[in-house]
Amino acid sequence: MNIAATLQSDITPEGDDYTTVRRVIELITEDYRAQPGLEDIAGQLGQSPTQLQKTFTRWAGLSPKAFLQAVTLDHAKRLLRQEALPLLETSFEVGLSGPSRLHDLFVTHEAMSPGEWKARGAGLTIRYGLHPSPFGQALVMITDRGLAGLAFTDEPGGMDAFEDMSSRWPNAHYVEDSAATTPYAERIFDPKRWDPKEPLRVVLIGSDFQVRVWEALLRIPMGCAVTYSSIAEKLGQPTASRAVGAAVGRNPISFVVPCHRALGKSGALTGYHWGLTRKRAMLGWESGKA
DNA sequence: TGTCGTCGGTCAA
DNA sequence: TTGACCGACGACA
Known part of the structure; x- marks a missing residue:
């Protein structure tokens, strides 16, 4: 078995686990007043509580109880209280002093020129591939300048995500090339491979204002x-x-540009x-890795 | 809950 | 350039 295949098999169980995690989140948010217990939830999913426990630990390194706590409004409010720190002004280098920062995905980015943005992707070749991820199927799109798009889908073929993404740059030339996108997918979703010495290259294709907002999110x-x-x-x-x-x-590169970390003032996910x-899942997953 | 003010972005003249 | 339209908002009753 080669290295790529090994990594693939590392990722796949988490990908399958997401189906379960998604259902759990749906159950507790649809019915959060009733506060269903672990037993109830497991029962509704046709799993034993023990199985569910294993699934969560594998997926997030978090017990179901801790995970459920991580997706509540209270937790969101706590996250926002930490915001009292001038986080957005913290550069990547300075941010390194905070321990959780060490686990973050390191990124170097460049923005497309306004001309390129107006051309809607004309002259650009975008390679794409569908990969398993902790948050369902992930559609990865790259150019020779780095990662340009990351989308999610629960549809088997992922056509909805592809159409959504390709409509942003309708004039680009699209090539299915999952061999080229696999290394990106493996890196993005594996915190162990987030390395400040080898930052992930991303290219932000958007209007001036959008790019400034996305840069702020990256911090x-x-x-x-x-x-x-x-x-x-x-x-x-x-x-x-x-x-x-x-x-x-x-934001075309969701998760990498962490748009899931933007909340309403009340802590509502909005x-x-x-x-x-998926936003809840990402926040819960991160609280287990941070 | 609902409503309403506000301000950029986007797109079509 | 301009104007219409539309929000992953926020404040207030």
Whole structure:
């Protein structure tokens, strides 16, 4: 078995686990007033509590109880209280002093020129592939300048995600090439391989305002969260929180550009392009890794 | 809950 | 350039 195949098999169980995790999140959020216990949830999924325990530990390194706690409103509010620190002004280097930062995914980024953005991807070759991830199937898109897109889907063929992404750069040339995208997928979802010495290269394709918002998101450490309005403030446009929300929503490299760490002022998750359930899952997963 | 003010982004003239 | 339209917001009753 070669190295790539080994890594693939490392990732796959987590990918399968996501189906279970997703159902659990759906159950507790649909019915959170009833506060279903572990036994109830396991029963509804046709699993034993022990099985469920194993699934969670494998997926997030977290017990189901800790995970359920991590997706509550209270927890979101706690994350926001940590925001009192001037997180967004913290550079990557300075941020290294915080322990959780050491586990974060390190990224170098460049933005496309406005001309390239207006051309809607003309002259650009985008290679893509569908890969298992802890949050369902992930559609990875790369250019020769680095990672350009990351989307999620629960559909077997992932066509919904592909159409969503390709409509952003309709003039680009798309080539299915999962051999090329596999190394990216393996790295992105494996915290053990997040290495400041070898930052992940990403290319941000968007309008000027969008790119500034996405850069701000990249400065939020793992396991932390900020509000839309605080991003607007940091950008020097304190009244633009609503526009920030719209720009965050257009983030083409979800998870890597951590749009799931942006919350409403009340701690409410407010929205997520790839589904609120996935946003909860990401926050829960991160709280286990941070 | 609902409503309403506000401000950028986007797209079509 | 302009104007219409639309939010992953936020404040308030």
